[in-house]
Amino acid sequence: METVRPCGCKGIRSCLICEAKYKISKPDLKEVLQESKCYVYCPYCDKLSPGWDIDEYKKHPHHDGNLIDYPGVYIKLNFLNEDEANKLMEALDYLPWQTSQSGRRKQNFGPKCNFKKRKLRLGVFDGFPKTTQFVQSKFEEIPLLHGFRTVEQCSLEYDPERGASIDPHIDDCWIWGERIVTVNILGDSVLTMTPYRGPVTRYNLDCVSNYNSILEKGIRDNTQIDIDDNVVVRLPMPARSLMILYGPARYQWEHSVLRQDITSRRVCLAYRELTPPYLENGGHHEEASEILRQALLFW
């Protein structure tokens, strides 16, 4: 099934609509992953406890079993208040949504990137919607986001009717920087983490060894997690929470959102910064200077 379909899916990506229409059968990732040793991340103690069901973290501090470290995740619950989340939803729904793959829709504000050719272009990028400016201002309250210069803001919508999901992946490492930020607005969900064992040529992971981290020592953490291969880690993404992936969780694990974890309409904002070579004092800064200037604008 290589054709682009009316629902927006192409290639191996599919949603409930094209799976029914074209009789595409897809292995159930949840069933496969549940065969592994599963852990749930608790945002109160920043540790893993055994389990699959995301409500496991709500037992805090009464977790069962041994707690395990899982470096590279930051979760701030109630990052947005209810009023802020409602206002944001209204503002985003006022803007046009574009159909995307796997039952998602998106609104993309950022430069054009060719990940294969490693080429960056300004394209039509002229900054971000003014109605979303307060979210970026609130990043200043988060020490881990010190120096974060947003260059891409992407609204993502997951529709339960379409069986929306995102397959396991690592965000590109040539252009997208060390911190991947998600602001969950509407709908509680889960980010499912699986260890990445593929080649370093994928996701441009080979670029990471070519630059020094801009994260402060102490925050930057390269500890290899001492858990075996068949492990799944489930990170809670409740409505109105902020999540940051960095270090090992950013580079050594793939992340995905399972269809079964979209039980109501989910909307989040994904934020990306540039890799150190494209930032000030980096060897490729000149190529990104116009983009960084546009990224300061709100319209």
Ligand SMILES: O=C(O)CCC(=O)C(=O)O
């Ligand atoms: O929906 C999410 O929280 C994750 C989205 C994501 O991984 C991506 O856009 O790269």
Ligand SMILES: [Fe+2]
């Ligand atoms: Fe991602």
